[in-house]
Amino acid sequence: MRGFKVVVVMLCVMVSGACAQFNQGTAAVPVVASHLDRIAARGELVVGMSGNQPPLNFISKSGELMGLEVDLAKQMADAMGVNLRTQSMAFADLLPALESGRVDLVLSGMTITPARNMKSMFVGPYFLSGKAILTREQTLADIRNPSEMNRPNLKIVALRGSTSQALVEDEIPDAKLSLAQDYDEAIQQLIRNEADIFIADYPICIISVFRYPDEGLISLITPMTFEPLGIGLPAGDPLYANWVENFLMLLDGSGELEELTNHWFGESSWLEDLP
Missing domain, CATH: 3.40.190.10 (Periplasmic binding protein-like II)
Known part of the structure; x- marks a missing residue:
């Protein structure tokens, strides 16, 4: 009889352990909050x-x-x-x-x-939106299509990490590319003649013309890409x-x-x- 009781106790312990493991496994399933x-x-x-x-x-x-x-x-x-x-x-x-x-x-x-x-x-x-260029009238007069920007003597500035950077690297690889942390820095490079062209989404380019009326800036109005x-x-x-x-x-x-x-x-x- 004593041996039977020991077996019953062991079975209860085993079943309890299995239940505990099952419950823990169920509880371990993560509930992801939105x-x-x-x-x-x-x-x-x-x-x-x-x-x-x-x-x-x-x-x-x-x-x-x-x-x-x-x-x-x-x-x-x-x-x-x-x-x-x-x-x-x-x-x-x-x-x-x-x-x-x-x-x-x-x-x-x-x-x-x-x-x-x-x-x-x-x-x-x-x-x-779409990509446009901000530059000066004389520079723009020399560019009739984007392919004419692909020359080593042309300095282009674009926003770091932007699709403008990707556009220059893919489509205008021969130009000298400078990367700016923000648009203000990029426009200042253009104003200081450290860059010939600023490439960005067209709203930024157009607004910059009105924002700096005394700097002789001009923008190509027709967007070059679909953004x-x-x-x-x-x-x-x-x-x-x-x-x-x-x-x-x-x-x-x-x-x-x-x-x-x-x-x-x-x-x-x-x-x-x-x-």
């Missing part, structure tokens, strides 16, 4: 921007961040019921900040490309991407996106806020 849950719990949407891409985003004379993308970010935060916090950083640092979790999304004139989409999700486009601007999101969260996609759809369908775009690209009153 970024939306974390944003809601934090009460804050953190958006990464360069802060120097007017009229998409820029820091005004008073130190306030303004622009089309700032307005979009504010509306997104309002729709989530949270506060907005913007993080200004160099353009090349935006996607690494997204991948490391320092920002919840990137909204900064970023073109949707296959290479970027390999690491991050993109929703959009919310604006269609769909999208919202960068962390990979692996379809609910978050679906929310942002539907937010843009509703904003577009209501006409609010068109109103915002017309304000920042069709009016000039905000130019007075540029530093």
Whole structure:
């Protein structure tokens, strides 16, 4: 009888251990919370921007961040019921900040490309742009098509980490390329005659002509490329991407996106806020 009791006790211990292991295994299955849950719990949407891409985003004379993308970010935060916090950083640092979790999304004139989409999700486009050149009239007169820029004596400046850099490296490899951390630095290189041509999205080039009226700058108005601007999101969260996609759809369908775009690209009153 004693031996029978020992066997029963051992069986109970074995069954209990197996149950414990089963429960632990079940509990070990991770439950992945959506970024939306974390944003809601934090009460804050953190958006990464360069802060120097007017009229998409820029820091005004008073130190306030303004622009089309700032307005979009504010509306997104309002729709989530949270506060907005913007993080200004160099353009090349935006996607690494997204991948490391320092920002919840990137909204900064970023073109949707296959290479970027390999690491991050993109929703959009919310604006269609294209590459243009900013230069002086004499330089532009010598260039009838982009292929004529491919010569060793031509100095081109572009934003580091941008599709403009990729365009020059792929299509204009013989030109001398200089990389700037931000648009202000690039334009100053042009003004100081350290560069012959600045290549960037056409809104930046056109705005720079009005921003520096005494520098003799001129822009090629017709965009050279197709640049769909999208919202960068962390990979692996379809609910978050679906929310942002539907937010843009509703904003577009209501006409609010068109109103915002017309304000920042069709009016000039905000130019007075540029530093």
